[in-house]
Structure formats: structure tokens, C-alpha cells
Amino acid sequence: MPDIVLRSNDGADHKISASTARLSRTVASLLQDLEASKGEDAELLIVPIPNVCNCTLKKVLDFCEQQRAFDDLVRASPAAQQPEVTRKTQAWRETYMKVSTDELYHLVMAAHYLDVPGLLGLCTDAMADHIRGKSPSQVRACFGLKPNLSPEEEDDIRRSNLWALS
Amino acid sequence: MDLPDGPLTSILRHLPLESKIQAQAVCKTFRDILCNPSGGSGVWGSVRLEDPVFDAASTIALAGWLMQRAPGIWLLQYMPRMADMQRKQEILRNVIPKVAARLAPEAAFELDLTSASAEALFGNQEPAWLMPHRDGPLTPYWASLAGALTRLDLRFDQSFLTLDLPLDRGVPVVLEQLTNLRGLTMRDTKRGPMHLDRSLDPFLDMQHLAGLMFMGKPAKIKHALQTRYEWTPEALEILLLARIRLQEEAQMQGSRRTSMLWC
Numbered sequence: 001m002p003d004i005v006l007r008s009n010d011g012a013d014h015k016i017s018a019s020t021a022r023l024s025r026t027v028a029s030l031l032q033d034l035e036a037s038k039g040e041d042a043e044l045l046i047v048p049i050p051n052v053c054n055c056t057l058k059k060v061l062d063f064c065e066q067q068r069a070f071d072d073l074v075r076a077s078p079a080a081q082q083p084e085v086t087r088k089t090q091a092w093r094e095t096y097m098k099v100s101t102d103e104l105y106h107l108v109m110a111a112h113y114l115d116v117p118g119l120l121g122l123c124t125d126a127m128a129d130h131i132r133g134k135s136p137s138q139v140r141a142c143f144g145l146k147p148n149l150s151p152e153e154e155d156d157i158r159r160s161n162l163w164a165l166s
Numbered sequence: 167m168d169l170p171d172g173p174l175t176s177i178l179r180h181l182p183l184e185s186k187i188q189a190q191a192v193c194k195t196f197r198d199i200l201c202n203p204s205g206g207s208g209v210w211g212s213v214r215l216e217d218p219v220f221d222a223a224s225t226i227a228l229a230g231w232l233m234q235r236a237p238g239i240w241l242l243q244y245m246p247r248m249a250d251m252q253r254k255q256e257i258l259r260n261v262i263p264k265v266a267a268r269l270a271p272e273a274a275f276e277l278d279l280t281s282a283s284a285e286a287l288f289g290n291q292e293p294a295w296l297m298p299h300r301d302g303p304l305t306p307y308w309a310s311l312a313g314a315l316t317r318l319d320l321r322f323d324q325s326f327l328t329l330d331l332p333l334d335r336g337v338p339v340v341l342e343q344l345t346n347l348r349g350l351t352m353r354d355t356k357r358g359p360m361h362l363d364r365s366l367d368p369f370l371d372m373q374h375l376a377g378l379m380f381m382g383k384p385a386k387i388k389h390a391l392q393t394r395y396e397w398t399p400e401a402l403e404i405l406l407l408a409r410i411r412l413q414e415e416a417q418m419q420g421s422r423r424t425s426m427l428w429c
Contacts, residue, residue, distance in 0.1 A: 105167050112173045124173055128180035136191040143167045145193050157191045 004031070004045045006061070012054035013046070014061050021047075023064040025115035052110045059103075060110050063119045066092060097126045101142065104130075175199050 004021055005013045022028040027047060034045065049057055070089045077085050099107065104127055111120040131139050140147060149157070169177070178189060178199055190197045 105169075108169065108173050108177075112170060120173060120176060124176035125180045127173075127177045128185075131177070131181055131189060132185050134185075134188070136188055139189065139192045139196075143192075145167070145195075148194050149191065149197065153194075153197070154191055157197065 002044065004047060006057060007046055007048045008052055008054040008057040009048075009050050010054050012057070014057060016061055016065070020061070020064045020068050023067055023116055023118070024060075025117075027114065049114070051113045053106070056103075056106045056110045059099075059107060060114060060116065060119060063096065063122075064116065066096070067118055093122060097122060099126075101130060171195075171199065 003015050003017050004027075005015050006021065006027070007013050018031060022031065030047060031045075052060070070085065070092075073085050074082065097104075104123060108120065108123045108127060111123055130142050134142065137147075139145070174195065178186060178196065181189060186200060190200045
């Protein structure tokens with residue numbers, strides 16, 4: 001299949017190769033259905049992504065492009081060079097994940113909706129860093145959550161985890 | 167910030183153990199994911215124990231606590247790691263028996279160690295201590311593993327009773343023998359033999375008593391003995407000195423055997 005266009009919910013188009021787009025299982029499933037119904041000679045396909053804004057979609061596609069490039073590089077590299085490829089991948093991902101909490105939230109939602117496992121794992125790991133070492137009240141503040149456990153429930157949690165929480 | 171369960175579970179899965187425990191108190195959604203038997207197993211399944219953790223006293227509490235949430239983890243992750251560390255005698259002596267003793271009874275039955283693996287895990291080790299489960303007796307299964315490890319030694323001043331349990335026929339045999347003991351005899355070198363003719367499951371009774379002893383409740387011990395065994399006051403006083411000690415059994419007449427001593 002030739003290149004396809006993913007259209008964000010604010011109308012921005014992103015042209016990418018079908019093989020890259022298939023890193024999103026949601027898109028891959030859609031493409032599979034279309035291939036079955038239209039065949040390989042279909043026109044340039046425009047796929048609307050209603051839940052993702054332009055900025056976030058661009059970020060997701062950056063990941064997919066890089067992921068595919070790294071996958072190709074791993075396949076093409078001899079075994080001796082694999083550690084170097086891995087190191088480069090990790091360095092790129094560290095830079096990629098330098099985003100605000102708000103951006104990270106939108107990225108998680110997009111990765112979940114588009115079903116990109118690699119990106120979802122990366123984002124949730126980064127989000128876990130926002131929780132790590134924080135008290136429950138700090139986590140609530142970070143995520144904008146309201147305390148909705150009753151005093152009895154909180155007591156119960158505290159009692160059964162006394163050894164760890166004290 | 168409202169995240170679907172899938173990503174939220176993934177986030178929680180990435181957390182280290184301490185943060186997971188803390189996170190239960192964040193909100194209902196976090197708590198439900200972390201405590202839900204199905205979702206919780208996945209979340210806690212990612213817990214990794216590094217060597218230094220095994221040196222911490224909290225590890226002992228952790229194992230029992232974790233087992234109640236995700237029993238399968240024990241078999242899949244903890245056991246192999248502990249087996250890897252068999253050479254560390256300090257850990258074997260101080261941590262593994264206590265961890266085993268803290269396992270929830272239902273969780274213990276999740277384990278399906280063969281005799282060979284039990285021996286590989288517990289065999290040929292230095293003396294170790296076994297404490298009864300805080301909230302109840304050890305299960306026969308775990309006691310059978312304990313038997314595979316060492317011997318149960320209940321010390322009654324100068325009185326003793328020895329039961330030999332053959333290990334070479336495997337854990338199931340040991341288990342069977344432990345659960346079918348009847349008519350135990352305690353030999354008192356000063357006062358002559360005393361017989362314990364018990365209609366209840368003697369193994370569970372022993373564990374019940376052992377638990378009371380370790381919890382340091384002599385009044386309850388006395389009550390239990392008076393109501394369940396009708397022992398004499400002298401015997402009660404002797405029993406208050408009791409303790410449980412697990413020891414490795416040396417080679418005995420060319421084949422390994424496990425002894426359970428009351429002495």
C-alpha cells in the first residue's frame with residue numbers, strides 16, 4: 001500500500017508510509033479492512049483520527065518513524081553493533097520524553113487510542129516517574145485527582161500496609 | 167486527569183514496590199487496580215526483588231502481604247530468585263523460613279514444588295528458624311516443606327519425643343505422615359512417659375500450640391492445653407519453655423531422614 005494521510009481532529013494532515021502507520025494497531029486494523037475491500041491500487045487514503053490533536057499526532061508519528069528506523073537499523077546491524085544501536089535508541093527516547101505533564105497526558109491518551117504499545121509503555125513509564133517517591137496527596141495534586149476514599153477505607157489501607165507506610 | 171484503566175494499570179505496573187503501596191491510598195481508582203485480584207496480579211507481578219531487599223526485615227512482611235494479592239508471583243518470581251541465593255546462608259537462615267511461614271494458607275497451596283525442587287531449594291542448608299503464620303497455623307504443605315528442610319524441634323526441658331520422617335520418598339509422603347500422626351508420646355525423663363491421646367488432627371494442634379508460643383501468650387497456651395489436651399499443670403509449665411527450631415538433618419544410616427524432635 002502507498003503512503004497514507006492521518007488527519008488530526010483539528011484538520012492537520014500527516015502523510016506517512018503505510019508500514020510506519022501500521023505501528024498503530026488501530027490504524028493497521030483499519031488498513032487491513034480497506035485492503036480487503038479496495039485492493040492494493042487504492043488512491044491516497046485519508047484516515048481521520050478524531051481523538052488526537054495535531055500537535056500530539058505529530059509527536060506520535062515522530063515516535064513511529066523513529067521506531068521503524070531503529071527496527072530497520074537493528075535488523076541491518078551486525079551483532080557487535082547492537083549495543084550501540086540500543087544506546088542510541090535510549091538516548092533518542094530520553095530526549096523525546098522531555099515533555100510537560102499535560103503533554104504527557106495527551107500522549108498517553110493518543111498512544112492508548114491508536115494502540116501503539118511501544119509508545120504507551122514509554123509514556124506510562126515516564127508518567128510513573130511523576131508518581132515515584134510521592135505521597136498519596138502529592139500524587140493527587142500531580143494528577144488533579146480528588147480524594148474519594150472514605151476515612152475508613154484509608155484507615156484500612158494504612159493498617160494493612162503498616163509495615164511499608166510507617 | 168482522567169486516564170482509562172489500561173494506561174493507568176500500565177503506569178502503576180512501572181512503579182517500584184514502595185510507590186505501589188503508597189499509591190493504594192491515592193484514590194479509589196488506584197486502589198481498585200492495585201487490589202483487584204485480576205488486575206492486581208498484573209500490577210504486582212512486575213515487582214522485582216533485588217538482593218539487598220532480601221536483607222531487609224520488611225521483605226518478610228512483604229512476601230506474605232504480596233502473596234495475598236498475587237499468589238502466583240511467588241512461584242514464578244520469588245522462588246527461583248531465592249533458589250539462586252541458596253549460597254547466602256544468612257538469607258536462608260533468617261529470611262526464607264520466615265517468609266514461608268508468613269504465606270497465607272491458601273497461597274501456600276498455589277505452590278506445586280516437587281520433592282526434588284523442594285530439596286534443591288531447602289536441602290543441605292544450615293539450621294534455620296521457622297515461625298508459625300501470624301494469623302493461623304502453618305499448612306501441612308508448608309510444614310512438609312519445612313520437614314524437607316530440617317526437623318521440627320519442640321523443646322520441653324528434659325522431655326522429648328522423636329518422630330522420624332523419611333525424606334527420600336518425597337514431600338507428599340512427609341505430608342501424609344505429618345497429617346496422619348496419632349497417639350504422640352512425650353517421654354519425660356524425670357516423670358516417666360506421658361501420652362497425648364488426641365482425637366483432633368494432631369498436626370494442626372501442634373501448629374496451633376506453636377503459634378501461641380511464638381506469639382508469647384502463655385495464658386492462651388495454658389487454656390488451650392487444659393481444654394484440648396487435659397495436660398497436667400507440670401506439663402503446662404514445661405511446655406511454656408517450648409520453642410520451634412528447624413535444623414538440617416544429617417545423613418542417617420546412609421539415607422536422609424527428617425526427624426521431628428520434642429525434647
